[in-house]
Structure formats: structure tokens, C-alpha cells
Amino acid sequence: MPRITFMSADGTRQDVEATEGQTLMAAAVAHGIEEIAAECGGACACGTCHCYIEASQLALLPPPDEAEAAMIECVIDPRLESRLSCQVKLTAAQDGLVVHLPASQH
Structure with missing residues (x-):
């Protein structure tokens, strides 16, 4: 089981255990990470x-595909480290992954 650390913009840290094959978004939602709104339910939309x-x-992580890269261009404050958590499938190799959360999704 990969362990993921979510870091809020205010510095709050939450460690969660995810399941291999689960998306980063699903792990965040399952553990109540409020900064991940996931309004489209993981459709990259x-x-x-x-x-x-x-x-x-x-x-x-594998690099973002074209659809994810295009959607990242539309988010608030995109960076080189930006990903859509719905497009990141977790593996054992990602145990210890640290994910920083934006202050706002809107």
C-alpha cells in the first residue's frame, strides 16, 4: 500500500494509505482531503x-498525456509540478509520495 502525504497550502500535513491502482484523487476523496474537489468525478474534465x-x-510518475496537459493549462497557478490527481494511478513505487495542495481550486 502506498503511503501518500498531502500538504495543505497552510502547511497542514495528512498522511494516508492508498491502494495500488487507485487514483490519487480517489485516495484523497476517501480520506477527506477537502482541497481535492473532484467535481467531474475523475473524467479529466x-x-x-x-x-x-x-x-x-x-x-x-509517467508524464501527463495530452488531455491532462491541456486541462492543467486551465487551472489556477499551474506549475511544472502540476498534475490532475484523477490521472495519477498509484503504484507501490510511489510509496512516500508528497502531494502539495493548492490554496484554491476555483
Whole structure:
């Protein structure tokens, strides 16, 4: 089970255990991470599951596909570390992943 650390914009830290194959968004929603709104339910259609992956851990994830990259361009304050959590499938190799949450999704 990969352990994920969610870091709120205010510095609050929440560690959660996820299931391999689960999306990062599903793990966040299941553990009550309020900053992940997930309004489209994981269809890569809204950007309300936007997050930032710890820069040193980006290599643990495959790069975003075209649809995700296009949607990231529409989020508030996109960065090189930006990902849509609905598009990140978790694996054992991502154990210890640190995910920074934006102050706002809207």
C-alpha cells in the first residue's frame, strides 16, 4: 500500500494509505482531503483535483498525456509540478509520495 502525504497550502500535513491502482484523487476523496474537489468525478474534465507533486518525486510518475496537459493549462497557478490527481494511478513505487495542495481550486 502506498503511503501518500498531502500538504495543505497552510502547511497542514495528512498522511494516508492508498491502494495500488487507485487514483490519487480517489485516495484523497476517501480520506477527506477537502482541497481535492473532484467535481467531474475523475473524467479529466474540470481541473478541480489539481495538485503539485514534490519536484524531486516527479520521476515516479509517467508524464501527463495530452488531455491532462491541456486541462492543467486551465487551472489556477499551474506549475511544472502540476498534475490532475484523477490521472495519477498509484503504484507501490510511489510509496512516500508528497502531494502539495493548492490554496484554491476555483
